Amino acid sequence: MNCPHFGQCGxxxxxxQDFWQQxxxxxxxxxxxxxxxxxxxxxxxxxxxxxxxxxxxYRNKMEFAFGQxxxxxxxxxxxxxxxxxxxxxxDDCLLFGPGLATTLNLWRNFIQESNRPVYNLYxxxxxxxxxxxxxxxxxxxxxxxxxxxxxxxxxxxxxxxxEQMFKKLKSNFPPTSGLVWLLNDGLSDTATGKIFSVFGQxxxxxxxxxxxxxxxxxxxxxxxxxxxxxxxxxxNDWVKNISYRQRxxxxxxxxxxxxxxxxxxxxxxxxxxxxxxSIQSAIENARVNNQKNVGFFNADVYEYLKKGQNNFDLIVxxxxxxxxxxxxxxxxxxxxxxxIIYVSCNPRTLADDLKILTPKYKIKKIQPIDFFPxxxxxxxxxxxxx
Ligand SMILES: C[S@@+](CC[C@H](N)C(=O)[O-])C[C@H]1O[C@@H](n2cnc3c(N)ncnc32)[C@H](O)[C@@H]1O
Numbered sequence: 486m487n488c489p490h491f492g493q494c495g496x497x498x499x500x501x502q503d504f505w506q507q508x509x510x511x512x513x514x515x516x517x518x519x520x521x522x523x524x525x526x527x528x529x530x531x532x533x534x535x536x537x538x539x540x541x542x543y544r545n546k547m548e549f550a551f552g553q554x555x556x557x558x559x560x561x562x563x564x565x566x567x568x569x570x571x572x573x574x575x576d577d578c579l580l581f582g583p584g585l586a587t588t589l590n591l592w593r594n595f596i597q598e599s600n601r602p603v604y605n606l607y608x609x610x611x612x613x614x615x616x617x618x619x620x621x622x623x624x625x626x627x628x629x630x631x632x633x634x635x636x637x638x639x640x641x642x643x644x645x646x647x648e649q650m651f652k653k654l655k656s657n658f659p660p661t662s663g664l665v666w667l668l669n670d671g672l673s674d675t676a677t678g679k680i681f682s683v684f685g686q687x688x689x690x691x692x693x694x695x696x697x698x699x700x701x702x703x704x705x706x707x708x709x710x711x712x713x714x715x716x717x718x719x720x721n722d723w724v725k726n727i728s729y730r731q732r733x734x735x736x737x738x739x740x741x742x743x744x745x746x747x748x749x750x751x752x753x754x755x756x757x758x759x760x761x762x763s764i765q766s767a768i769e770n771a772r773v774n775n776q777k778n779v780g781f782f783n784a785d786v787y788e789y790l791k792k793g794q795n796n797f798d799l800i801v802x803x804x805x806x807x808x809x810x811x812x813x814x815x816x817x818x819x820x821x822x823x824x825i826i827y828v829s830c831n832p833r834t835l836a837d838d839l840k841i842l843t844p845k846y847k848i849k850k851i852q853p854i855d856f857f858p859x860x861x862x863x864x865x866x867x868x869x870x871x
């Protein structure tokens with residue numbers, strides 16, 4: 486892709502490599518990680534990767550940082566390649582969406598006129614920290630999530646100015662649907678915080694494969710909605726061949742995305758998730774889709790399984806990059822679920838986890854799906870049976 490920020494911005498790993506060549510290289514690495522688990526003569530289990538639907542503008546979320554140039558101008562963009570603190574001023578980002586430049590420029594002007602300093606990661610002083618942008622592909626709503634430290638004074642003035650800023654963003658870029666102001670006084674470099682004010686709407690509405698999802702400012706949602714359909718399709722194709730479909734369990738369920746699709750196939754579905762805000766959204770999403778056969782539990786997966794859960798005809802797991810780990814797998818093995826579907830965004834931890842699962846389970850198929858072009862990551866979904 487022809488990105489003007491190539492060589493400086495640390496956002497993409499392979500901005501200049503051909504889209505198909507990248508996928509071939511990532512698949513080759515994926516194969517290297519997974520082959521030792523498959524064993525000799527089993528290579529046909531690993532299916533050819535499915536490509537990302539959009540070659541550009543595939544992301545629905547970006548985390549931009551505020552910074553300052555040596556001559557004191559506010560910067561807003563991604564961190565410089567191999568630098569944790571320097572910010573590259575972005576005009577546009579070919580991963581997120583045309584129109585971004587208008588929003589970023591308005592914010593830089595706003596910060597310049599604010600008389601409040603940008604947050605400094607060396608001394609942890611300053612006010613403006615991050616701007617997280619989220620958007621919906623189906624409704625074209627754009628959500629601005631501003632993260633600052635807590636102002637020492639003049640809360641009301643900041644609030645008033647942000648309200649004016651929201652109006653300005655909306656009149657210059659009509660897809661703007663909301664501005665959420667979060668406070669974060671923590672020392673770690675993470676673009677999150679506690680909601681303090683909302684201007685406009687706090688959530689986005691997204692449609693995936695005929696279902697509606699409300700995505701709140703602080704909840705996880707898969708990053709690549711156009712390609713997400715391929716994951717849903719793959720799971721649906723595998724699930725419809727399961728002969729007995731009474732109970733399904735969706736572990737690490739987030740806002741209930743996979744649970745709601747499983748609910749079309751199973752008598753009942755339970756979803757388990759640690760983040761209480763995601764559970765709230767999952768309940769809301771079940772209601773919006775009129776899906777009455779799903780229930781959600783706000784719990785740690787290990788603690789949930791340790792209570793001796795069983796009698797599930799299918800268990801779907803979709804853990805964070807760190808994978809399931811030995812403790813969770815020990816509990817998972819005790820469930821004796823006849824089928825497990827493992828959704829993974831990290832082939833290294835997937836391979837480690839499959840090593841522990843495979844003495845008991847057989848790997849039937851592994852389908853890689855390219856959710857993250859221009860990065861080294863490759864999503865995959867694995868079908869395991871007893
Ligand atoms: C990769 S996301 C998958 C979400 C969901 N399956 C989806 O497709 O939208 C992983 C989810 O696991 C949750 N999580 C992380 N650690 C957890 C734990 N120990 N117990 C339960 N949920 C956890 C995160 O909050 C996040 O929502």
